[in-house]
Amino acid sequence: MGYIDTAYYNDEYKGVDAGDDLERYIERASELIDEVTNYVLNNREFEEFASFIQKQVKKATAAQVEFYVVNGGPEQLDAGEDYSNFAIGSFQYSKGGAAENEQAARVSPKVFSLLAPTGMLYQGVINGG
Template sequence: MSYIDKDFYDNVYKGAPIADDNEFNRLAERASDMIDQITQYVLKNIEFDRLAQVLQDMVKKATCAQVEFLFENGESVIHDNGNLNNVSVGNFSYSTGNGGNSRISPAVYDYLKYSGLLYTGVHTHGG
């Protein structure tokens, strides 16, 4: 299940133009899967349409950001483990910067950081 459709991507998020509908749909599915991964699949147990509109919008915009990231950087980033920091061979050197997770657009985290969906702690109920 994709969290977005092309109309939302084009007209609300106003992402980089993706002319091919099939390519967009493929990227939207992959991006939605990646959103599920970083939110530990919490959205799979919730009826998405029943979430508060602000949370729906956060998830949709995060998904759009990831679609745009995949479109602009190529789908091969999906298989990048993000651990490569620096490689040197003779006089050649290559660095990836801070060694962060290069599979996920930084904008995804910006959209989701106040949603509570990235929480990895243990929920407790007082009694």
């Protein structure tokens, strides 16, 4: 089950029209939010989290859905196609600079900025003692 529904995406977030793919994009975006947050949301009921965290997760999910809409869907982004370097005949194109993180290319930059203040992006070890 996704972190948002179609009403939230259309009426509150007011995202770009996803057409018939909206429900599928919501599910894929919710799965990606789980990946990015190292599945911290899966251990508890969503409603148990503070309202600020719920709000940020919903916004991040909607932002990811919109990212899918404007970038050809999750299939296109997850395909891992790399067009940073290619050649056609004598023409060559190179994006240059450091290699981009492939994971980052799949995720809307807005997702990271929305989730950062929640602490859910922390990947370190938590001392339980």
